[in-house]
Amino acid sequence: MGFGIFIVITALLPFVIGQYYLYVVTQVMIYAIATLGLDVLYGRTGQLSLAHASFFGIGAYVAALSNTFGVPVVLQPVLVLGLAVIVGALVAIPTLRLSGLRLALVTLLFGELFVWLIDHASNLTGGSQGMTVQPLTLGPFDSSEPLDGYALAAIASLLATVMCVQLGKTQYGRRMLAVRDSELASASVGIPIVRTKIAAFILSAILAGAAGWIYAYVVGFVSPTTFDLFGSVNFLVAVILGGSGRVLGAWCGALYIVLVPEVFSSIGYPNLFPIVGGAVMIVVAMTIPRGLVGSLEKLGETLWAVRGRRGRAGG
Amino acid sequence: MPEVEPLSSMGGEGRLELRQIGVSFGGVAAVRDVSLVFRPHVITGLVGPNGAGKTTLLNAISGFASVERGTIELDRSELTKLPAAQRAHYGVVRGFQTVRLLEGETAFDNILVGCERASQPNIFAQLFNLPAQRRSWRRDRGAAAEIAERLGISSVAHRPVAELPFATRRLVELARILVVRPKVLLLDEPAAGLNAHGRRQLTETLQAYHAVSPFTMIVIEHDVDLVRRMCSECVALAQGSVIATGDPGHVLDDPEVRRAYFGDQVHHA
Amino acid sequence: MFSSANAIQVTLGGLATGSLYAVILFGIILVFQVSRSINFAYGPTGMLGTFASYALYSEFGLPVWFAVLIGIGVTVLIAALTDLLIIRRLPPQQGFDVVVTLGELLFLTALAQLVFGASAQSYLKLLTDVPVLSRNIFVNGNDVLAVVLGVAVAIGGYFVLNSTSLGVSLRAAAADPSVAQSVGINVRGLRTAAWAVSGVFVAVGAMMFAARLSVNAFYMTPIVINVFIAGMIGGLDRYWPPMLSAFGIALYQSWAMYLFGEAGGVPALFILVIVILAAVPKRLLDERHEARA
Numbered sequence: 059m060g061f062g063i064f065i066v067i068t069a070l071l072p073f074v075i076g077q078y079y080l081y082v083v084t085q086v087m088i089y090a091i092a093t094l095g096l097d098v099l100y101g102r103t104g105q106l107s108l109a110h111a112s113f114f115g116i117g118a119y120v121a122a123l124s125n126t127f128g129v130p131v132v133l134q135p136v137l138v139l140g141l142a143v144i145v146g147a148l149v150a151i152p153t154l155r156l157s158g159l160r161l162a163l164v165t166l167l168f169g170e171l172f173v174w175l176i177d178h179a180s181n182l183t184g185g186s187q188g189m190t191v192q193p194l195t196l197g198p199f200d201s202s203e204p205l206d207g208y209a210l211a212a213i214a215s216l217l218a219t220v221m222c223v224q225l226g227k228t229q230y231g232r233r234m235l236a237v238r239d240s241e242l243a244s245a246s247v248g249i250p251i252v253r254t255k256i257a258a259f260i261l262s263a264i265l266a267g268a269a270g271w272i273y274a275y276v277v278g279f280v281s282p283t284t285f286d287l288f289g290s291v292n293f294l295v296a297v298i299l300g301g302s303g304r305v306l307g308a309w310c311g312a313l314y315i316v317l318v319p320e321v322f323s324s325i326g327y328p329n330l331f332p333i334v335g336g337a338v339m340i341v342v343a344m345t346i347p348r349g350l351v352g353s354l355e356k357l358g359e360t361l362w363a364v365r366g367r368r369g370r371a372g373g
Numbered sequence: 374m375p376e377v378e379p380l381s382s383m384g385g386e387g388r389l390e391l392r393q394i395g396v397s398f399g400g401v402a403a404v405r406d407v408s409l410v411f412r413p414h415v416i417t418g419l420v421g422p423n424g425a426g427k428t429t430l431l432n433a434i435s436g437f438a439s440v441e442r443g444t445i446e447l448d449r450s451e452l453t454k455l456p457a458a459q460r461a462h463y464g465v466v467r468g469f470q471t472v473r474l475l476e477g478e479t480a481f482d483n484i485l486v487g488c489e490r491a492s493q494p495n496i497f498a499q500l501f502n503l504p505a506q507r508r509s510w511r512r513d514r515g516a517a518a519e520i521a522e523r524l525g526i527s528s529v530a531h532r533p534v535a536e537l538p539f540a541t542r543r544l545v546e547l548a549r550i551l552v553v554r555p556k557v558l559l560l561d562e563p564a565a566g567l568n569a570h571g572r573r574q575l576t577e578t579l580q581a582y583h584a585v586s587p588f589t590m591i592v593i594e595h596d597v598d599l600v601r602r603m604c605s606e607c608v609a610l611a612q613g614s615v616i617a618t619g620d621p622g623h624v625l626d627d628p629e630v631r632r633a634y635f636g637d638q639v640h641h642a
Numbered sequence: 643m644f645s646s647a648n649a650i651q652v653t654l655g656g657l658a659t660g661s662l663y664a665v666i667l668f669g670i671i672l673v674f675q676v677s678r679s680i681n682f683a684y685g686p687t688g689m690l691g692t693f694a695s696y697a698l699y700s701e702f703g704l705p706v707w708f709a710v711l712i713g714i715g716v717t718v719l720i721a722a723l724t725d726l727l728i729i730r731r732l733p734p735q736q737g738f739d740v741v742v743t744l745g746e747l748l749f750l751t752a753l754a755q756l757v758f759g760a761s762a763q764s765y766l767k768l769l770t771d772v773p774v775l776s777r778n779i780f781v782n783g784n785d786v787l788a789v790v791l792g793v794a795v796a797i798g799g800y801f802v803l804n805s806t807s808l809g810v811s812l813r814a815a816a817a818d819p820s821v822a823q824s825v826g827i828n829v830r831g832l833r834t835a836a837w838a839v840s841g842v843f844v845a846v847g848a849m850m851f852a853a854r855l856s857v858n859a860f861y862m863t864p865i866v867i868n869v870f871i872a873g874m875i876g877g878l879d880r881y882w883p884p885m886l887s888a889f890g891i892a893l894y895q896s897w898a899m900y901l902f903g904e905a906g907g908v909p910a911l912f913i914l915v916i917v918i919l920a921a922v923p924k925r926l927l928d929e930r931h932e933a934r935a
Contacts, residue, residue, distance in 0.1 A: 106740060152919055159680055159740065160874045164919070166867060167912055174908040221500055227510055228499035229489065235475055236486050243473035246435065247489045247549065248461030257496070287863065288751070291744050298741060303477070329756050336749025340728055343742045347733045 061220065068212045077204045081276075082320060084208045087215035088273045090312035093296045094222050094305065095265030100294065101302035102231065103258035104238030106158070109149060109165040110293045112172035113263045115285030116141055117270025118191075122280045123182060125192040138267045146263030150256040169287055176282040188281025191274045201275035211272055218265055222305045225261075234258055235303070288332065295339045301349025310350050314338075386413040387464065387556035387589035388448055389434070395442035396426075396433050403429040405613045407443075411557070414587035418594055418604035418621055422634050426613040427593045428470065431559050434591070435467040436460040447557065462490055464556025464588075468563060472546050474534045480545045481530040484517040487549035491516075520548045524578055540571040544578070551582060560592040564599055572596065576603050597625055609633070651779050652900045653893065658785040660892030661792020666847035666869045667888045668799045669840030674878040675803070676812045676836040679729060679739040680870075681721070683746035685862030687841060688848030690750055691717030692857070693758050695849065696765050706766055714845040720750070721841030725834045754859040761858065768853035784853055791846065796885050803881060812836065868895070871911065875918055 072080055096110045117138050124134050152164045176183050183189055193202035201207050225231040233254040236244040244251055274280050283289075296311025319331040346353045389411040396404040404426040411417055419427050432438035434445060436457030445452045452460050474483050491513065494505035521527045524544045529537055534545055543563065550558060563579075564572040576599060583590065594600050600607060600621050607621035611633035617624045624630055666688070673681055681687070695713025698704045704712070724746060732738050769783030803809040814822040815829045823829050848862055855861060872891045876884025891911070898910030 104737070106737065108744075155919055158737070162740065163867075163870050163874050164915065167871065167915060170864070170867065170908055171912045174905075178905050224500060224502050227502075228506065229493040229509075230496060230499055232482070232486050233489070235478055235482070236489075239475035239477055240473045242437070242469065243475065243486075243549075245437070245457040246461060246467050246469070246473070247487050248458045248466075249486075249489050250458055288748060291748050294741065294744060295748075329752065332748050332752035333756065336745045336747070336752065339745025339748070340742045343738050343745070344728065344731055344733070347738065 061216070064216065064219070068216070072205055072208060080204045080208050082316060084204070084211045084276055085273075085316045086309075086312050087208075087211040088269050088276065089296070089315045090215050090309045091211075091218045091272075092266045092269035093293060093300070093308040093311045093315070094218050095262040095269070096293045097297050097300075097303065097305075097308045097311075098222065098225065098234070098265065099258045099262035101297050101304070101307070102225075102238060103234040103255060105153070105255055105258060106162040106294075107149075107165045107259070107262070108162055108287060108290045108294075109169040109172070110262070110266055111285045111287075111289030112169045113142060113146065113266035114270035114273070114289070114293075115172060115176070115280075115282070116145060116263075117267035117272075118274035118280045118285070119176070119183065119270075120267075121194070121271045121274035122189055122191045126182065131194060131196050134271065135268075138271045139264060142263040142267035143260050146260040147256060149263075150259035153255040153259070154252055166287065166290075169285075169290055173282045173286050176285070184281070186282055188279060188283075191278050191280060193278065194275040202278060207272075207276040211276065214268060214272055218268070219305060219309075222308075226305075230254070230257060238303075291339075292332075292335055295335050297349075299338055299342050299349055301352035301355075304349070304351045304355075307349050307351040386448070387411075388413050389465075389557050389589055389591075390446045391434070391443065392446070393443040394430070394433055394440055394445065396429050396438055396440055402613055403438075404433060407610075407613075407615055409608060409615065409618070411589050411591060412606075413589055414583075415606055416583065416590040416592065416604045417606040417608060418592055418600035419608050419610065420594065420597075420600060420625070420630070420634065421610035421616075424612075425610040425633070427610055428561055429613075430610065431467065431561055431591065431593060434557075435465055435559050437467075464490075464554075465559070466490075466550045466555040466557070467559040468543075468546050468550060468561060470561040470565065472539070472542050474542060474545060474549075476533075476535045478534065479531050480526060480534050480537065480541075480548075481517060481521065483534055483545050484521060484530075484548045484552050485513055487552040488513040488516065490553040516552050517548075520552045523582060524548050524551075525574075540567050540575075543567065543575070547575075547579075554586050555588050558588050558590045560590070562593050562595065564594060564596050572599060579603070600625065647779055648900070652896050654779065654781055654785065656893035656896030657889065658788040658792075659896060660889035661788045661790075662847045662850050663865075663869050663872060663888035663892050664792045664885050665788075665795045665843050665850075666866065667872055667884060668795050669843035670869065670873055671799075671878055671881065671884060672803075672812075672836050672843075673840045674873075676816050677725075677729070677833045678816060680743070680878075681724065681837070681840070682740060682743040683724065683750055684721075684743075684840070684844055685848070685866030686747055686750035686754065686859075687717050687720045687724070688844035689857075689859065689862040690720060690754055691715075691841070691845040692765065692848045692852045693754055693859075696763070696852075697758070699766060710766070710849060713849065714842055717845035717848075718838050718841035721844075722834055722838035725837035729837070730830065730834075751859050751863075758859065762856040762861075763858070764856050765852035766849070768850060784850065788850055791850070792889075795843065799885075800881055868892070868911065871915060875915070875922075 071083060075083070092110070092114050095113070096107065099105050099107050099110070120134060120138050120141065129137065149165060149168050152161055156164060177185050193200055195201070199206050201210065233244070233249045236247070236249050237251050237254045241251055292315055296315045297308065299314055300307030300309065300311035318334065319328065322328050322330045342349065348356060391407055391409045394404055394407045395402065407430060419430065421427050429438055433440050436452070436455060436459070440453055443453070447463055447465060450463060452463060452465065455463070475486060491509070493499070493509055494503065497503070498505045518527070518530075521530045524547060526541060526544050526548060529541060534542055537545065543566075564575060567575060580603060592604065604621050607619065607624040608615060609617040609624050609627065609630040616633060617627045617630050670680070670684060673679060691713040694716045695709040698712055699706060699709040724743070728742050728746070729739055732742065769787055772783035774781045774783055774786055803812065811822070811827045811832060814825070815827055815832050819829045851865055852861070868891055869888060872887040873884045876887040878884060891914070894914060895907050895911060898906045902910065
């Protein structure tokens with residue numbers, strides 16, 4: 059039923075709101091896909107990655123450079139998928155030997171390497187100045203048209219959401235939670251821990267890469283500052299704010315990532331966003347560690363329990 | 374009634390044989406030269422004073438401690454070098470003394486995790502909810518509900534485990550193990566931390582389950598009465614070596630066992 | 643191009659950088675050994691102190707030594723408050739210490755950008771303009787000071803952690819907080835103190851680096867990443883391995899940059915980490931594990 063409502067709203071929205079807001083909603087959808095990716099890795103599997111923005115960037119630069127190299131439109135998604143699987147697996151290899159903090163540091167180093175690559179291939183990528191991205195056109199479809207970009211993002215985000223909800227009902231989804239909560243218990247029931255972590259890295263890389271690919275075409279411009287350490291930390295803020303391990307939480311996080319900077323820009327203080335982002339992360343971790351959605355769920359459960367008790371007492 | 378296919382598809386029924394097992398930590402031998410045969414479907418009690426090497430032996434069997442010498446065989450398959458997760462797929466499953474659960478999840482989801490050992494469709498079938506995935510989803514939920522019912526924890530199945538009392542958490546862990554029938558079940562002081570009522574309930578539950586679908590079981594327990602009630606065989610360890618085996622009454626009354634177990638504290642015996 | 647004079651120059655430069663890495667790393671080791679936490683906001687903490695001291699010097703005309711002292715004080719205060727206001731009050735959930743200090747990293751960096759502007763600035767000279775040796779090899783006073791500080795901190799730190807009762811208390815507090823508490827060690831106070839003291843080291847390191855480069859709000863990030871990597875390679879629960887790694891990484895990187903150009907630093911470090919991860923036995927890489935029982 060939830061998906062039905064989602065589809066109806068998504069279909070009606072372009073008739074209700076103007077082009078600018080449609081563009082903002084498109085961005086929310088794109089960031090939701092990427093945030094769902096980090097949620098799979100961090101929220102569900104418990105692996106802290108500081109390279110998520112790099113995976114987002116890999117997708118974005120596939121789009122940006124495809125024009126230069128003349129990669130056909132239909133091949134690009136395959137390329138994004140392939141790169142995400144390969145690089146995701148490569149970054150996951152240290153999980154064979156590392157966990158926790160040390161793993162986070164290796165992913166951080168990978169993120170640095172990615173930004174370094176972009177900066178030092180400046181004749182291709184425009185370096186730290188960034189580059190414009192030629193719109194994606196296929197028949198009547200043109201990604202620089204707000205409605206077309208919106209449709210692309212809507213379909214992709216719907217797919218990603220359905221997949222992540224479904225993941226929660228599968229053996230792989232259960233393995234991830236088990237690996238996050240107790241590696242000893244996981245091993246004792248036969249869960250292959252390393253394989254689960256690598257699968258989570260790959261799945262999260264695919265989601266981030268796909269989101270980045272759409273992002274580049276919709277926004278029309280890419281620069282490495284979007285994909286650096288601070289970009290990765292922002293994704294982390296989104297996951298934690300929304301609520302780790304919850305699909306709806308990732309959407310809330312994406313709303314925050316897109317809307318809050320818009321609000322600050324509109325009142326003339328674009329620099330405030332990172333400050334607020336840092337503060338949000340600290341405050342959320344200290345006060346509502348389950349995130350917005352997790353806390354609402356908890357509240358709902360408590361109210362339900364109280365009502366149930368009253369009902370029994372009264373009857 | 375959905376039934377979970379037992380994973381014991383490799384034939385055999387759970388005959389576990391240890392040959393001259395040796396385990397040591399930093400040069401100190403915790404288990405030395407232990408050779409034992411656990412017969413299929415028999416519940417064996419593992420007794421001995423603290424530091425006798427009981428938990429280490431259990432860890433060695435389940436793959437949580439690496440064996441330096443000797444071999445471990447289950448129905449003629451050698452397990453000695455296999456990691457813990459693979460041994461679980463052979464049907465060797467353990468509980469933890471302190472109970473290890475997925476703290477963020479409900480009791481029901483904790484039980485579902487135990488379905489890992491049942492065969493599952495491939496990842497594409499899982500992610501795209503193909504018919505194979507839908508079948509296994511129904512099967513797993515059915516099996517989890519059934520075992521929750523049998524262990525009497527249905528009413529708390531949808532509560533987060535972090536909120537449950539210890540005795541219930543113990544049952545949740547047991548349900549996670551039993552949701553797919555193990556070939557060899559290893560329990561480390563399952564009655565520790567339970568009151569008299571909880572202990573009786575646990576033993577009755579285990580015995581009832583064992584009577585319906587039997588498996589080989591090795592249980593470390595300090596409660597002598599519980600061992601007498603539940604186990605049909607008994608192994609006593611002291612300082613890493615086996616000092617007596619056989620019928621529980623016989624082993625527990627063995628003078629050497631009593632000396633090792635109770636030291637000089639027992640004067641009234 | 644390649645000469646023995648160049649080689650000595652590169653090695654000395656790496657040694658000076660490594661010394662400052664060691665100074666900064668000591669603070670990380672101190673915090674880790676007493677509270678098992680890592681402060682990802684460690685670099686920006688030192689950066690803010692550095693910027694504060696520069697503002698006091700250039701805007702308010704304070705004498706250099708006084709401005710530097712106040713700057714160190716600012717860093718110490720931020721570090722102590724991080725523990726007092728945040729780390730202490732976290733819900734007992736593993737990994738949140740990392741998450742909140744990442745948030746603080748974002749917060750402090752953005753704050754510095756807002757207050758001090760985004761463009762790079764020069765900082766107090768701190769002896770960089772005093773030549774010490776110069777025929778073919780150029781060494782300045784800052785380099786000498788760095789090496790002296792680095793060696794002093796490394797050796798002094800070792801004795802404090804291993805041969806004093808303070809060191810014993812620190813390790814007891816880390817190993818088992820409740821036991822340490824029961825024998826009369828004020829664990830919470832000790833932790834906050836360790837966080838505060840770590841501020842001194844990162845402030846000194848940050849100022850010494852600032853004197854050599856023109857700096858913006860991000861300048862400490864790559865430096866602290868290198869220091870974290872040294873800690874990761876050596877293991878933060880040990881002492882000499884990470885300390886020596888700090889020197890090793892700096893030497894390695896200055897040679898890589900000399901041979902492959904300024905741009906060679908990042909990929910060289912990446913390759914080093916991959917090689918070490920592949921080569922080092924797993925038991926040396928093990929860290930906090932679930933207790934077995």
